[in-house]
Ligand SMILES: Nc1ncnc2c1ncn2[C@@H]1O[C@H](COP(=O)(O)OP(=O)(O)O)[C@@H](O)[C@H]1O
């Protein structure tokens with residue numbers, strides 16, 4: 001494997017416990033489900049509801065949620081262009097490690113810019129499943145789960161996605177989930193069905 005790094009004295013060490021062997025043990029493949037969408041579109045709700053179902057099937061999962069990573073892994077980063085790119089890079093690299101460890105990773109970041117999501121896709125490769133939580137701005141604003149839209153409208157928050165900063169819709173997401181017309185269970189069922197089609201697990205394991 002060739003990667004760019006600052007040290008010339010590092011050698012990639014290959015594991016004997018391969019991804020495929022882990023998949024056989026776990027009875028499921030690993031992958032990355034990258035939820036994207038406006039604030040309040042349902043990324044966190046769906047990621048956690050889906051994780052609950054996968055857990056009940058005995059599967060290995062991990063949710064990386066926007067605010068949470070900024071408390072730890074990315075606590076040194078702000079919202080400048082440079083920091084945003086670095087934020088996505090770190091999340092993608094962490095997701096890659098989890099994928100190698102046999103885990104189904106669910107990420108819940110607004111990730112409003114196509115170029116950033118494409119970077120993540122390029123880094124992760126074929127395991128990147130982009131899930132667009134589609135929900136009209138008016139519905140997200142009415143939900144206003146964290147009161148952020150109100151504060152953005154008041155000018156208390158600058159560059160808020162959907163209000164004063166753009167959200168670039170995915171051109172070719174693997175999955176579009178309409179969270180304003182379907183309830184949470186229906187959305188989760190749609191994703192679970194898609195994972196079967198993708199070969200992440202077999203239908204007979206669905207509970
Ligand atoms: N089909 C649905 N999918 C996801 N969330 C939904 C759905 N219908 C209603 N909601 C509600 O919308 C809100 C979404 O908030 P949240 O998951 O925090 O959004 P995000 O993480 O995208 O900012 C929650 O209050 C949730 O209960």
Ligand SMILES: [Mg+2]
Nearest residue numbers: 043044066108
């Ligand atoms: Mg969220």
